[in-house]
Amino acid sequence: MKILIAKTAGFCMGVRRAVEMVLDAPNKHENPISTYGPLIHNPQVLNLLEQKGISVINEIPDHGSGTILIRAHGVPPNARDNLEKAGFKIIDATCPRVIKVQTIIHKHAEQGYASIIIGDKDHPEVAGLLGYAGEKGYVVDNLIDLDFLPAFDRAIIVAQTTQNTLFFEKVKNWAGRKFPHYKIFDTICDSTAKRQAEVHSMADSVDALIVVGGQNSGNTQRLAEIARQAGKPTYHIEAESELDLKALSSARYIGITAGASTPNWITKRIYRTLETLHFTKRQSWYRFIFTIQRAFLLTNIYVSIGAGCLCYACTKLLGITDYFPHVLISMLYVQSMHIFNNLTGTKADRYNDPDRASFYNKNKVLLALLAFIAGGAGLMTAYTIGLVPFLILFAMSIMGLSYNLTLVPKRFARLRYRRIRDMPGSKTVLIAMAWGIVTSVLPSLSVSKSIPLSTALVLSWSLSFVFVRSAFFDILDMQGDRIVGKETIPILLGEERALRLLKSILIINLGILLLSSSFHLISSLGFALTICPIFLFVALSAHERSYMLPGFRLEFLVETHFVLAGVITLAWSLF
């Protein structure tokens, strides 16, 4: 079974913008915050917003307080006036492309044109558009009703931004034949057009299509409609629990697309469920490998092996012969800290990685025990090397453990940063620093009392390498993190800039290896290890171009670049 996710699946620009505006609102605008109508057709997101104190107001009250957000769909002008009269401050998250259609209608209505809006009568965007048409606004959603409209001297035809492009083509033909003097504005949003075109082309190459999104979401319904018209078995679902695995198990190619208001973590969950189905259907050895891979990732054993491999590479770059205790310390420390962080940070995982969240919930005690044993064993091993490595590791462990703890008392509740994790980007930076120290500084301190230039270079290589890995996972988890209020580096920078930053770091990483090896500041292994940043660069680019989809395989591949460093080092040592 091969699974394809449409490149256009998920939040469109307008919905993403509205979600971000409402999530930022409690810190920037007068509270309480509410939205006029549900922000998106997704019960989980709405529950979360409710937990954050953001309520939904469906009817405009006589008196209101705080701030109200107008959704991407927009509202009729009188609704906006009434909200203001009721006493609300307004955040207008109307999508700029919807504003463009409102402006076209308004401008022509003032000049006496009738407005024919091709759209769903009950859709809030259409209700908003109609409000700008004055007395002469008409909503039509089929060709028969078009024929019943009066003939106008002057009229414009516009479309709801998420209208079916094929249907609008028919409307254009109808107008061309009967009323060539009508002005036609193709106002279907290009995001909608691209999404629909992709479903068309996907339908040609898959055996079944899964359309993800709210059952009442008009644009999602249309995607399902297009897929069905293409003659493909189509499943319009809201969550992975609705997947008909029995019916899908016979499909060789499955396409997944999603409506404009579907968060990407829901699509990811569906992909992950199908990915599991894909492997459980294969031969037993294939299934066995997948189960092991999954178990290694969930328990962080694979990350820990990766840390050991990275440390092994660092010691060889520095020419340290007694590498074994350091490799062991790195593995035990990383194993322990990652389990602790997964145990205390399952809130975001509920969205980004439900499999991991439920695994940690079910095996809390066992995993906590494993983390304590690993942490304790790491400290004991460090003690056998010397007091300084022990104290450094001890301080790092305390810091790691206190990452999720509230360090500033409640009476200072007004302080924004009361836990280390509250600081924007702190997780990614601290993980990178901790890995860097444990894999390069600790081994170096066992042979020298100071930190020579070679150690600083290897530290920057190891640290930047881990930084890219962690920040890349943050990119995959952006929407879920945003919803639970985490401020990761990709959230601060935006996805595109974050990806550019990571690629630049990898290029610098490559340069560090080449130059340091050329000037004999580190061993010649540096030349061979240049494969690692190139490998990660290719993985990032593959994800950027949607060749690699978020799931176990991508996660495994990204973690494998540390193992690759270990394998290259071993080969270099042997030959």
Ligand code: SF4
């Ligand atoms: S579908 Fe297009 S017009 Fe509608 S909210 Fe999204 S980006 Fe804006």
